Amino acid sequence: METNEILRNQIFEIIKNQLKHNNPPETKITLDRLRAQGFNDSQARQMIGQCISVEIYQIMKTNEPYNNARYIENLQKLPKEPFE
Template identity: 60%
Template sequence: MYFSRNIKNSSWFLDIDVLNYTAQNIATMDTNEKLREEIFEIINNQLSLNDPPETKTTFDKLLKQGYDDFQITQMIGKCISVELFDVIKHGKSYNNERYIMNLIALPKEPFD
């Protein structure tokens, strides 16, 4: 799956398979292996493309604070889950400002 900001209004474009998941599946990400894999792929894409750059900056910051790769990926995944939940459950647009704010605030829990 791939998120792209090269769409009007800087919204993230979602693979349609993710949209088939219910909001409850997003809320319980740790019990849904397929969704976790998709979110981890989004994170890997963001890191490899350095888009947004705050993902890599946050990853490096958390590494220096002693977290391991898996813990960091889970934390970033929670930030993505907040955005996915709003898109799927409430039909809202992706909120880049909130996503970046949540990344920067890690390891604090993401703001809903």
């Protein structure tokens, strides 16, 4: 299994857990909103995964803790790609 596939699977596992535990609730709200906008489940989860990737990148780059407010803000901006 390639590294990118492992990371992708881990990101989708994070999304699955967020939805299962409704934590943060904005993940489910975003998934439902994107589906209502015409995106299929896979597309919506990929977009949510981009927001998770931004958080992982920021943690690794700056050694700062996870920023839930930034994550939620990026979710709310979808389908616009998160860059911050």
